[in-house]
Amino acid sequence: MCVSDCLFCVLAEIVHEDVKMSSDGESDLASSSDDVQSPVRVRLRNKKISTEDINKRLSLPADIRLPDNYLEKFNVIGPALFEQPISRRLRRVSLSEIGFGKLETYIKLDKLGEGTYATVYKGRSKLTENLVALKEIRLEHEEGAPCTAIREVSLLKDLKHANIVTLHDIIHTQKSLTLVFEYLDKDLKQYLDDCGNMIHVHNVKLFLFQLLRGLSYCHRRKVLHRDLKPQNLLISDRGELKLADFGLARAKSIPTKTYSNEVVTLWYRPPDILLGSTDYSTHIDMWGVGCIFYEMTTGRPLFPGSTVEEELHFIFKLLGTPTEQSWPGISSNEEFVTSNYPQYRAERLSNHTPRLSSEGVQLLSEFLQFEGKKRISAEESMSHCYFSNLGNRVMSLPDTASIFSLPEIQLEKETTKPTATPDQGNRIIALVINISNGAASLL
Known part of the structure; x- marks a missing residue:
C-alpha cells in the first residue's frame, strides 16, 4: 500500500x-x-x-x-x-x-515555528470557524512522507482523550502532508516563561495530574510517548494540559521487542536509556514526568546536561552514584564502568524543592528511580496522596471530559512577570548587539 x-x-x-x-x-x-x-x-x-x-x-x-x-x-x-x-x-x-482533506478548507494566519522537516502555522477552519494548528510536513520527491509523520497520524487517530491533542484532519498533496490539530495558546515552556518561572503550586498539581491522566490513557493502550518535555505539553487558556508531538511515540505490543535508545530529549532521558538500554516499556516516560514536575516547581531544568556523560554526571550528583545495592546489575554495564564516575552520595530532594510539600517530594522521588521497573506508573501516581485535595470525582471522569468540567477544580491566577519598560528594552537590545559583537558590557 x-x-x-x-x-x-x-x-x-x-x-x-x-x-x-x-x-x-x-x-x-x-x-x-x-x-x-x-x-x-x-x-x-x-x-x-x-x-x-x-x-x-x-x-x-x-x-x-x-x-x-x-x-x-x-x-x-x-x-x-x-x-x-x-x-x-x-x-x-x-x-x-x-471539505475534509482539502487545503482550501483552512486559512493560514501566522507562522508559529519551523523545524527541519515541518513548519507549523496558526490557522482557521472554514468548517467550524475555530482556530487550528497546521503542521505542514515537506515531502521529498523520492522519500515521501517521513515515518515520524505516519507514526504520529496512525497513533493519534486512536487516542481520544481530554489530555491528548486532537488531530482533526489530514491533507496530502504532492508537495506536503498537513496535519490539522486543535489549537492551543502555548506550551508549558512558554507558560513558565510568562509567569517568570514561578508557577502557582496549585497549578503545578493540576498540570501534573493532567499529564499523568493523558499518559495513563496512552500506557493502558501500550503507547509510549518517548519525548516528554515542556515544549510538547500544550496548555489552553482554561488550563487544560494536552500531550502533543507523537512523532517519536511507539506502540509496544510485543513484550520482548527492543527499541532505539536515541529517544527522549537529553534533559528528560532516564539513566537506563542513557546507559544504552533498548529494552523498556511505559516506565521510559515516567522519568521525564519527574523532571517536568521538578521544573514546574522550581522554574529550572533538573538535569541540563549537554552530553550523555554530563547528563549522567548531574543525575548521579543529585541522586547518588549507583551501586550494586541501589541498582542491581549496574556493575556489569560497560558504559558505566568505563566512565568511572565519582562516588557521590545522594542529596535530599527536599533541599532542592522548598515549594513542594512532603507528599510532593515523596512522589517526585518515586518518579526518579534508577531502575525503570521501580518507577511509579502513571495510573498509580494519580492515586498518590499528593493529589488528595483534588477530591474523588476527578478520578472517575470519562476519558474525553476535562478536569475543569468539575466546579471544584479551578486554576489559580498566576503572577505574570513584569513587562520591560522602553528604556529597559533599549538596554536589553544594546546588550544583545554588544554580545553578538563580542562585548558583553551594557551601553
Whole structure:
C-alpha cells in the first residue's frame, strides 16, 4: 500500500471520535438486513434530512458548517445512505465533499515555528470557524512522507482523550502532508516563561495530574510517548494540559521487542536509556514526568546536561552514584564502568524543592528511580496522596471530559512577570548587539 492510500485510510477514521467499525470494515451504526423496515428508517424516508442527521450519520462534530447546497444535494441522494451500511469509502467520499482533506478548507494566519522537516502555522477552519494548528510536513520527491509523520497520524487517530491533542484532519498533496490539530495558546515552556518561572503550586498539581491522566490513557493502550518535555505539553487558556508531538511515540505490543535508545530529549532521558538500554516499556516516560514536575516547581531544568556523560554526571550528583545495592546489575554495564564516575552520595530532594510539600517530594522521588521497573506508573501516581485535595470525582471522569468540567477544580491566577519598560528594552537590545559583537558590557 502506498503512503497516499495509507493516509486516506487513516483520514476516514479521524472525524469524528465516535465511529466504530466492525470486522468487515462497515460502521456498526448500520443495521443488519432484517431490520431494514425499522421505524427509524421509515421516518427518514418521510422527512427531509437535517444537518443534525448528517452530523450523526457521519459522526461529525456538532459545530461543523456544511457547505452551501450540500444539505439540498444530500436530500436528493441522501436517503439511500441512511438505508444501507456506510462503508469506509462512502464515508471518505462524504467527508471530502464537505471539505475534509482539502487545503482550501483552512486559512493560514501566522507562522508559529519551523523545524527541519515541518513548519507549523496558526490557522482557521472554514468548517467550524475555530482556530487550528497546521503542521505542514515537506515531502521529498523520492522519500515521501517521513515515518515520524505516519507514526504520529496512525497513533493519534486512536487516542481520544481530554489530555491528548486532537488531530482533526489530514491533507496530502504532492508537495506536503498537513496535519490539522486543535489549537492551543502555548506550551508549558512558554507558560513558565510568562509567569517568570514561578508557577502557582496549585497549578503545578493540576498540570501534573493532567499529564499523568493523558499518559495513563496512552500506557493502558501500550503507547509510549518517548519525548516528554515542556515544549510538547500544550496548555489552553482554561488550563487544560494536552500531550502533543507523537512523532517519536511507539506502540509496544510485543513484550520482548527492543527499541532505539536515541529517544527522549537529553534533559528528560532516564539513566537506563542513557546507559544504552533498548529494552523498556511505559516506565521510559515516567522519568521525564519527574523532571517536568521538578521544573514546574522550581522554574529550572533538573538535569541540563549537554552530553550523555554530563547528563549522567548531574543525575548521579543529585541522586547518588549507583551501586550494586541501589541498582542491581549496574556493575556489569560497560558504559558505566568505563566512565568511572565519582562516588557521590545522594542529596535530599527536599533541599532542592522548598515549594513542594512532603507528599510532593515523596512522589517526585518515586518518579526518579534508577531502575525503570521501580518507577511509579502513571495510573498509580494519580492515586498518590499528593493529589488528595483534588477530591474523588476527578478520578472517575470519562476519558474525553476535562478536569475543569468539575466546579471544584479551578486554576489559580498566576503572577505574570513584569513587562520591560522602553528604556529597559533599549538596554536589553544594546546588550544583545554588544554580545553578538563580542562585548558583553551594557551601553
